[in-house]
Amino acid sequence: MVQEGLQRALSQSFMAQTSGQAGGTTDDLPRGPVAETRDLNVWYDDFQALRDISLQVPGHRITAIIGPSGCGKSTLIRCFNRMNDLIAGFRSTGDVIFQGQDIYGKGIDPVEVRRRIGMVFQKPNPFPKSIYENVAFGPRINGYVGHLHEIVERALRQAALWDEVKDNLRKSALTLSGGQQQRLCIARALAIEPEVILMDEPCSALDPAATLKIEDLMRELAREYAIVIVTHNMQQAARVADSTAVMMMAEDRAGELIEYGPTKEVFTNPKEQRTEDYITGRFG
Amino acid sequence: MTRTAFDHQLAEVQEDMVELASMVETAIERSVQALEGRDIELAHRIIDDDLKINRKRYETEEKCLELFATQQPLAGDLRTIVAVLHIIVDLERMGDHAEGIAKVTLMLGHEPPIEPDIDLAPMAKIAIRMLVGSVDAFKDRDAGRARAICDEDDEVDALYDKAYGELVTHMVNDPETIDRATHLGWVAHNLERIADRVTNICERVVYLVEGKIEELNVSKY
Ligand SMILES: Nc1ncnc2c1ncn2[C@@H]1O[C@H](COP(=O)(O)OP(=O)(O)OP(=O)(O)O)[C@@H](O)[C@H]1O
Ligand SMILES: [Mg+2]
Numbered sequence: 001m002v003q004e005g006l007q008r009a010l011s012q013s014f015m016a017q018t019s020g021q022a023g024g025t026t027d028d029l030p031r032g033p034v035a036e037t038r039d040l041n042v043w044y045d046d047f048q049a050l051r052d053i054s055l056q057v058p059g060h061r062i063t064a065i066i067g068p069s070g071c072g073k074s075t076l077i078r079c080f081n082r083m084n085d086l087i088a089g090f091r092s093t094g095d096v097i098f099q100g101q102d103i104y105g106k107g108i109d110p111v112e113v114r115r116r117i118g119m120v121f122q123k124p125n126p127f128p129k130s131i132y133e134n135v136a137f138g139p140r141i142n143g144y145v146g147h148l149h150e151i152v153e154r155a156l157r158q159a160a161l162w163d164e165v166k167d168n169l170r171k172s173a174l175t176l177s178g179g180q181q182q183r184l185c186i187a188r189a190l191a192i193e194p195e196v197i198l199m200d201e202p203c204s205a206l207d208p209a210a211t212l213k214i215e216d217l218m219r220e221l222a223r224e225y226a227i228v229i230v231t232h233n234m235q236q237a238a239r240v241a242d243s244t245a246v247m248m249m250a251e252d253r254a255g256e257l258i259e260y261g262p263t264k265e266v267f268t269n270p271k272e273q274r275t276e277d278y279i280t281g282r283f284g
Numbered sequence: 285m286t287r288t289a290f291d292h293q294l295a296e297v298q299e300d301m302v303e304l305a306s307m308v309e310t311a312i313e314r315s316v317q318a319l320e321g322r323d324i325e326l327a328h329r330i331i332d333d334d335l336k337i338n339r340k341r342y343e344t345e346e347k348c349l350e351l352f353a354t355q356q357p358l359a360g361d362l363r364t365i366v367a368v369l370h371i372i373v374d375l376e377r378m379g380d381h382a383e384g385i386a387k388v389t390l391m392l393g394h395e396p397p398i399e400p401d402i403d404l405a406p407m408a409k410i411a412i413r414m415l416v417g418s419v420d421a422f423k424d425r426d427a428g429r430a431r432a433i434c435d436e437d438d439e440v441d442a443l444y445d446k447a448y449g450e451l452v453t454h455m456v457n458d459p460e461t462i463d464r465a466t467h468l469g470w471v472a473h474n475l476e477r478i479a480d481r482v483t484n485i486c487e488r489v490v491y492l493v494e495g496k497i498e499e500l501n502v503s504k505y
Contacts, residue, residue: 280358280359
């Protein structure tokens with residue numbers, strides 16, 4: 001991937017949110033972790049961004065990753081669907097396991113990885129197309145020929161957007177509000193039926209009402225999917241996540257996982273002093 | 285990153301709590317003193333001062349609620365405020381017990397003490413010592429001390445049993461004393477309850493320090 005051209009890289013990035021095929025079932029998720037990293041180290045050229053990260057992502061649960069700016073949260077979450085492959089100078093050691101397979105292993109197709117592990121970004125990024133097309137795009141390019149309409153409706157319902165847009169499906173997605181656009185992006189990710197949804201600060205551009213709506217939606221989605229969310233909003237992590245991972249920068253600025261446990265524990269009685277300092281706002 | 289304003293407010297609710305504790309301590313001391321000396325005036329003063337105790341509790345409670353609403357406290361900060369919220373309720377109730385003792389003093393009026401007098405002072409002394417100790421344990425974040433103080437509740441319970449037995453004996457032997465003995469029984473009961481509430485404070489100290497809610501001393505009563 002690293003040696004492939006920029007154009008390819010960009011189209012991959014584009015695919016990550018959209019590609020995939022309909023079908024595939026999510027109710028046979030195994031108990032235990034759906035995805036995990038083992039002793040993961042990441043470098044951007046000479047700079048080590050992550051050190052020895054071992055993190056398990058359980059199925060049907062919401063896992064939050066918190067930590068100060070620059071500690072490597074986005075880097076880590078991008079490792080789960082090989083989005084870092086697109087970055088020049090990126091290099092990693094250790095394993096990222098998804099459903100028992102090392103996704104950085106030989107013969108693994110990153111496009112397939114991203115089809116099964118969807119991503120929602122900080123800024124809502126709908127295509128300049130109709131609402132309908134935004135959602136239908138992924139299933140369509142994956143050759144889905146069945147009832148596309150049903151898939152679109154189901155994804156929009158799952159994303160709690162259907163009632164607001166059902167009479168205007170042909171309208172441009174860009175006419176939606178920020179919160180609606182973000183839910184549309186979630187619908188777009190859901191339409192390809194991923195098994196894990198990665199969200200990197202999905203609510204940072206949204207108002208409190210839209211934020212709470214997305215949080216409700218996440219809880220709803222966690223019945224079927226594993227969700228990993230990066231957030232700077234401590235209260236958000238406390239509200240939605242079942243477990244919370246806390247990352248910090250070491251002396252050399254490499255990101256490390258310093259605490260990982262049930263959210264309730266992390267926010268009421270953290271084990272690490274550094275966690276305590278960070279979540280109570282006495283950090284640094 | 286610091287949170288100067290918040291740190292200040294957080295310190296303030298704890299200081300309020302400590303001040304409330306010292307008001308309650310004074311009330312308990314005086315209640316026993318008033319009883320022993322049949323000091324009606326002092327008893328009235330305790331009853332009046334209980335209003336101040338109540339007011340202090342509600343003021344502190346309001347400050348805690350404001351901190352929840354405005355600062356979203358977490359971790360140690362959260363546990364501190366939760367502990368304070370619980371402790372001030374127990375303190376306020378302890379003030380009510382002292383007031384209860386003062387009311388007994390009013391009821392007993394100038395009646396003579398029962399002969400031989402029932403000495404409730406040791407119970408009061410232990411209860412006060414426990415109270416002061418629990419507040420120190422809070423200030424020092426000392427869970428071990430809090431646990432040790434809870435064990436002292438057994439001494440108070442034993443003294444209560446003893447006092448109760450003696451009072452019953454009086455009542456049986458001399459029906460004239462029934463009213464007075466009943467009143468003193470209430471006093472003993474109030475003191476026993478005070479010590480019991482100190483164990484609640486100790487539980488909150490353990491929660492504050494260790495983050496777990498455990499019942500420390502299951503009182504006999
Ligand atoms: N494409 C890149 N090339 C080189 N260095 C990068 C790149 N992306 C991130 N980094 C560096 O890696 C470190 C971790 O960055 P990352 O974006 O993962 O942090 P973050 O925890 O997501 O921060 P924020 O909370 O600000 O989003 C930072 O020091 C950053 O400068
Ligand atoms: Mg980031």
